[in-house]
Amino acid sequence: xxxxxxxxxxxxxxxxIDCCPVAALVLSKEMNKKGYFPPxxxxxxxxxxxxxxxxxxxxxxxxxxxEEDQKGKDGAQKAAEISDSGGQCD
Amino acid sequence: MMETKAEVRETKGxxxxxxxxxxxxxxxxxxxxxxxxxxxxVLDYTFWALEDLGLNMDKVVFVSGIGCSSRLPGYxxxxxxxxxxxxxxxxASGIKTMNPELTVIVFTGDGDCSGIGGNHFLHGVRRxxxxxxxxxxxxxxxxxxxxxxxxxxxxxxxxxxxxGNVENPFNxxxxxxxxxxxxxxxxxxxxxxxxxxxxxxxxIKKGFAFIEMLSPCPTAxxxxxxxxxxxxxxxxxxxxxxxxxxxxxxxxxxxxxxxEAVSDKITxxxxxxxxxxxFTTEYKKMLDRVMKAKEK
Amino acid sequence: MEYGRVDLNLVKKVLGPKTQFEIGDMACVYGxxxxxxxxxxxxxxxxxxxxxxxxxxxxxxxxxxxxxxxxEIASIAAAIGASWTGERAMxxxxxxxxxxxxxxxxxxxxxxxxxxxxxxxxTGPSTGQPTQGAQGDMMQAKWGSHGxxxxxxxxxxxxxxxxxxTIMAFNLAEKYRNPVLVMGDGEIGHLRERIVIPDKVDxxxxxxxDLPREQYIPFVPSKxxxxxxxxxxxxxxxxxxxxxxxxxxxxxxxxxxxxxxDHDRLVRRIMEKITDDAEKLVKVEEYMMEDADIAVICYGxxxxxxxxxxxxxxxxxxxxxxxxLLIAWPFPYSYFAKLSExxxxxxxxxxxxxxxxxxxxxxxxxKVKVYPMNxxxxxxxxxxxxxxGIKEVV
Numbered sequence: 003x004x005x006x007x008x009x010x011x012x013x014x015x016x017x018x019i020d021c022c023p024v025a026a027l028v029l030s031k032e033m034n035k036k037g038y039f040p041p042x043x044x045x046x047x048x049x050x051x052x053x054x055x056x057x058x059x060x061x062x063x064x065x066x067x068x069e070e071d072q073k074g075k076d077g078a079q080k081a082a083e084i085s086d087s088g089g090q091c092d
Numbered sequence: 093m094m095e096t097k098a099e100v101r102e103t104k105g106x107x108x109x110x111x112x113x114x115x116x117x118x119x120x121x122x123x124x125x126x127x128x129x130x131x132x133x134v135l136d137y138t139f140w141a142l143e144d145l146g147l148n149m150d151k152v153v154f155v156s157g158i159g160c161s162s163r164l165p166g167y168x169x170x171x172x173x174x175x176x177x178x179x180x181x182x183x184a185s186g187i188k189t190m191n192p193e194l195t196v197i198v199f200t201g202d203g204d205c206s207g208i209g210g211n212h213f214l215h216g217v218r219r220x221x222x223x224x225x226x227x228x229x230x231x232x233x234x235x236x237x238x239x240x241x242x243x244x245x246x247x248x249x250x251x252x253x254x255x256g257n258v259e260n261p262f263n264x265x266x267x268x269x270x271x272x273x274x275x276x277x278x279x280x281x282x283x284x285x286x287x288x289x290x291x292x293x294x295x296i297k298k299g300f301a302f303i304e305m306l307s308p309c310p311t312a313x314x315x316x317x318x319x320x321x322x323x324x325x326x327x328x329x330x331x332x333x334x335x336x337x338x339x340x341x342x343x344x345x346x347x348x349x350x351x352e353a354v355s356d357k358i359t360x361x362x363x364x365x366x367x368x369x370x371f372t373t374e375y376k377k378m379l380d381r382v383m384k385a386k387e388k
Numbered sequence: 389m390e391y392g393r394v395d396l397n398l399v400k401k402v403l404g405p406k407t408q409f410e411i412g413d414m415a416c417v418y419g420x421x422x423x424x425x426x427x428x429x430x431x432x433x434x435x436x437x438x439x440x441x442x443x444x445x446x447x448x449x450x451x452x453x454x455x456x457x458x459x460e461i462a463s464i465a466a467a468i469g470a471s472w473t474g475e476r477a478m479x480x481x482x483x484x485x486x487x488x489x490x491x492x493x494x495x496x497x498x499x500x501x502x503x504x505x506x507x508x509x510x511t512g513p514s515t516g517q518p519t520q521g522a523q524g525d526m527m528q529a530k531w532g533s534h535g536x537x538x539x540x541x542x543x544x545x546x547x548x549x550x551x552x553x554t555i556m557a558f559n560l561a562e563k564y565r566n567p568v569l570v571m572g573d574g575e576i577g578h579l580r581e582r583i584v585i586p587d588k589v590d591x592x593x594x595x596x597x598d599l600p601r602e603q604y605i606p607f608v609p610s611k612x613x614x615x616x617x618x619x620x621x622x623x624x625x626x627x628x629x630x631x632x633x634x635x636x637x638x639x640x641x642x643x644x645x646x647x648x649x650d651h652d653r654l655v656r657r658i659m660e661k662i663t664d665d666a667e668k669l670v671k672v673e674e675y676m677m678e679d680a681d682i683a684v685i686c687y688g689x690x691x692x693x694x695x696x697x698x699x700x701x702x703x704x705x706x707x708x709x710x711x712x713l714l715i716a717w718p719f720p721y722s723y724f725a726k727l728s729e730x731x732x733x734x735x736x737x738x739x740x741x742x743x744x745x746x747x748x749x750x751x752x753x754x755k756v757k758v759y760p761m762n763x764x765x766x767x768x769x770x771x772x773x774x775x776x777g778i779k780e781v782v
Binding site: 099117119120131149150151153155165166170171172173174176179182183185187189190191193194200211212214253265284364374378379 | 404427429445448450452453457458459461462463465466468469470471472473474475491492495529542624625626627628629630631632633634635640642643
Binding site for chain 1: 116282
């Protein structure tokens with residue numbers, strides 16, 4: 003199993019890392035445009051497709067995908083279809 | 093019937109990409125919520141509940157008031173009505189009574205619902221109108237920067253209680269129960285499966301379903317009350333809540349020390365689930381009776 | 389799904405005999421049913437409670453919904469919500485309730501929701517004289533909510549007009565996708581008069597979009613009626629997935645509070661959709677004005693004694709006539725500009741301390757002498773009072 007991270011949506015809260023029952027996630031070293039470090043899978047991880055990270059992420063910025071899907075349509079393009087300027091604040 | 097144990101859940105439903113494509117309103121993401129805010133999680137749980145129910149999203153309407161929690165409908169690919177502060181339940185009542193075939197879900201906050209919206213909250217529960225109200229309680233008025241809310245704990249520091257809150261807070265779920273709520277539940281955002289099930293059950297329930305979601309606000313609340321770290325604040329919710337079943341057991345059978353240890357904790361679970369006549373059903377019965385009597 | 393359907397035969401059957409002796413409040417309810425209203429959310433308040441009672445009795449008999457809400461704020465909120473399902477909706481109240489409703493009236497204007505609000509005015513300020521009529525909410529009608537928006541307000545002078553103007557109010561609300569007010573008062577509301585139920589009614593319903601979701605943009609000027617600044621409507625449940633918010637929004641309905649041009653475009657359009665039609669919305673009635681040097685300007689309840697006073701004055705040889713506003717807002721500035729060339733003096737009897745006299749003065753632009761006649765305390769002007777006023781200015 004692999005995970006997909008919408009790096010530009012991630013706000014670096016770290017809840018996914020905290021809640022993963024097999025500690026498969028770790029902070030990456032690449033900052034996104036907003037200055038956060040999104041998560042990434044550890045090299046020898048024991049991800050069991052529980053999708054807890056996907057469920058709990060407050061930004062819907064992480065999800066479990068099949069390995070083959072990862073090589074498919076560019077995720078950034080899919081995200082761009084949903085992203086825009088984003089919501090505005092009061 | 094009280095259910096507090098988490099179900100071992102099959103991961104059914106759609107995969108990540110298809111979930112997002114179906115439920116997220118294009119052009120509005122990413123959200124405005126702060127790092128570590130729990131509102132987005134509530135949104136995700138709602139999507140999973142809807143997906144499990146297999147509802148036609150053309151017939152689901154989201155209504156909200158004003159506040160961070162009230163921004164949720166804007167992120168959802170469905171009809172949404174973002175109304176005035178505290179009044180979402182009243183607007184929702186108009187929508188539901190006029191078109192009972194629509195599924196009406198309200199997102200509200202602790203201030204929006206139990207502060208300015210208190211009256212509409214009480215009467216929505218009393219009327220038992222078939223809507224699902226998800227009240228996201230972060231113990232503060234977050235959108236406006238962190239002022240005292242009706243749910244803020246005693247002693248807490250907020251921008252309008254800079255020396256500590258001297259007031260007593262509301263217990264929103266208990267108010268709903270006292271007003272006769274037909275389905276009342278409370279969960280934290282830190283555990284997904286129970287809220288997903290409650291939201292599902294609330295939507296299915298023919299009557300006013302009130303689901304209080306305890307949610308962290310690191311920016312407005314946490315930061316001022318020594319809970320500014322995201323992990324620390326999310327853990328606080330786990331440490332300070334207790335399933336109702338466990339709480340009841342300890343209060344009945346526990347030692348004084350055990351009881352003391354849980355006395356300050358917030359109970360979570362399905363707190364009330366009763367059957368009572370629902371407004372749109374009763375109204376329709378009355379309507380049928382009146383229209384038939386005319387024909388005679 | 390068919391929206392805004394009206395079964396006129398059923399409505400007329402439910403309303404009963406063609407000619408009836410009814411109070412103004414009930415005549416409003418009759419008008420609402422004839423206009424196809426299917427929803428009334430209300431709260432008791434003197435002298436408007438009969439609106440709620442009449443709706444509660446009659447709406448179910450035509451398959452409509454009456455719901456009694458917990459307060460006036462919830463009443464207007466529920467009516468707006470109901471309107472978004474694609475049916476005509478209304479509420480009714482008096483002064484104190486009208487004050488409470490202002491925030492949501494502004495919300496209806498900002499979200500372009502068709503909704504009718506009936507205000508059976510009573511003496512204020514505050515609790516005032518609950519059972520006595522007044523005209524103290526006329527300015528609140530125009531400026532009651534915060535921010536910039538337009539309102540349409542009608543002023544019935546008889547029970548028949550309560551019926552006719554409620555139908556007109558719905559038509560205008562649907563046409564312009566805006567809240568529309570019927571500014572009644574306790575005198576007319578509780579007056580019992582002969583009313584005649586019309587055989588035919590011409591009804592307007594909001595223009596629905598015919599575009600699929602991918603092409604529908606909620607807040608652009610109409611595609612179905614090119615030239616109209618009123619957007620095409622998509623009811624909740626029709627698959628449009630519209631996002632309706634009171635925040636400043638762009639054409640897609642998305643909040644855009646940090647963009648000055650978006651706000652400017654939005655607010656100007658929601659105002660211009662009405663002010664562009666200012667000429668069409670001039671509804672003023674003249675009585676004995678052909679050769680008049682003096683005009684008595686009135687609206688609502690004051691028209692009754694004013695008419696008698698004008699007739700009495702004419703018998704004394706005074707060249708006076710009556711000008712009656714049927715639509716008080718938008719104010720008929722163009723009519724008054726022309727009037728300023730015809731008369732030298734105007735009297736403005738009002739059951740308040742001077743409200744409509746302000747735009748009247750503004751419109752007459754110092755060309756005409758304006759004499760307000762303010763009577764407060766819950767009693768209408770007597771014809772002799774107005775006649776005295778006319779004699780004094782001659």
